[in-house]
Amino acid sequence: MADNQPWAPFVVDPGSSGAESSPTGLLAFLKELDSLQDLLDREKAVVFRDFGVSADEINAVIDLLLPRRLAYVHGNSPRSKVGQNLYTSTEYPPEYTISMHNEMSYAHQWPARLMFFCERAPETGGATPVVDGVRWLESLDAELRAAFAGGVRYTQNLHGGRGLGKSWQDTFETTERGDVEAFLAETGARWEWRPDGGLRVSQVRPSTTRHPRTGAEVWFNQADQWHAAGLGDETAAALYQILPEDELPQAVTFADGSPIPADYVLQIRDRGLAAAVDVDWRTGDLMVIDNVLVGHGRRPFTGPRRILVAMSD
Incomplete structure (x- = not known):
């Protein structure tokens, strides 16, 4: 059961971490971190903010966050490959909301972690909503859960x-x-x-x-x-x-x-979005999520938003 406390991604910034406000500071923080896995098990999603990471410096950060990057093989979303197993986020028209989902939950294997990097923030909107999968499951009617069993x-x-x-x-x-x-x-x-x-x-x-690792049961499909x-x-x-x-x-x-x-489809879609917490992007932000514990989506936006995505096992 999910507790009644509000949930949101854990934010790491220079002020809270004591790290230098630079890409070098973020790299030093990650190298000294006892266990990113333990942090993700506990917090489910982590945002790294105000370290000034640029597209030229992102690969060094990804190597620490996702040491075993995966290709997007058997992925169903339209994306462009822009680097070593580094992709654009889903290329749907900006006026549409992308509903909550766990990446490749329809496949026989899925990435354990996802990393999002904001290369360019949109003018308005464009948040990445994230939802606790336990809370999403518990928000659904018992009749629906039984039908999907x-x-x-x-x-x-x-x-x-x-x-x-x-x-x-x-x-x-x-x-x-x-x-x-x-x-x-x-x-x-x-x-x-x-x-x-x-x-x-x-x-x-x-x-x-x-x-x-945690044993938590989560809603984990892309039926909607x-x-x-x-x-x-x-x-x-x-x-x-x-x-x-x-x-x-x-x-x-x-x-x-x-x-x-x-x-049923509309209930799944709407309750997932209602339970989600928006992560509003600033250029240079990164977010890492546990792809089982957390679903993600996208809010509509204006302006040339560019979010890059990488995945790992």
Whole structure:
């Protein structure tokens, strides 16, 4: 059970840490830190603020925060790769909210940590909301939690170079079908190559998981993001006019293939956002989150916001 105390990310700045207000000061602080893992287990998310880190200096910081950076293989969000396993944040239009989610919770493996770096703060808005996964789970109606107890089935329809959504080449960062098949063979997923050169992938995953060290049970799936109802009535209706539901770039059902009611999807989306705490960005900020204990999203913004993301096991 979550306690009744308000939760927010833990903030480390020069004043609270006694570190020099510079990238060198942040690096020295991180090198002297007894255990970043213990800090994340306890605080769930940590913001590093007012150290003046620039894009030229970020790699040295990432090496300490995420010593084993992962590639975004099998990721479903549109991103651009800008460095060594360093990516732009999800490239959706700025006027839209991105609902709460744990990165790659639909996959057989997911990153344990995420790091966000604010290379350029937006003019207005653009916060990254973060939500305690225990509180999100407990905010949902008992009826909904029971309905999801058997897990969910995710389906991806990845085109071969032209079409809606992402291509399989971008998704798996390869142009070799054999590499894709070798990857999927280890995941328990089912897949089929389509006559048009595309790829369909289907996999059943649990709706919740337990943190490997704290034992906390958290809401841990992306049903609301993969379901057309999560996009709003007008967008969903427009998509259904183009393609049947099972041919959309991504779709989700209960594990047995039965449909997930739209009101469940909206409850998951809305209560996650309602329970979230906004992290408002300043240029040079960093945030590290435990990707199991904490979900994240994005608020609408104006101006040329640029947040970079890296992941690790």
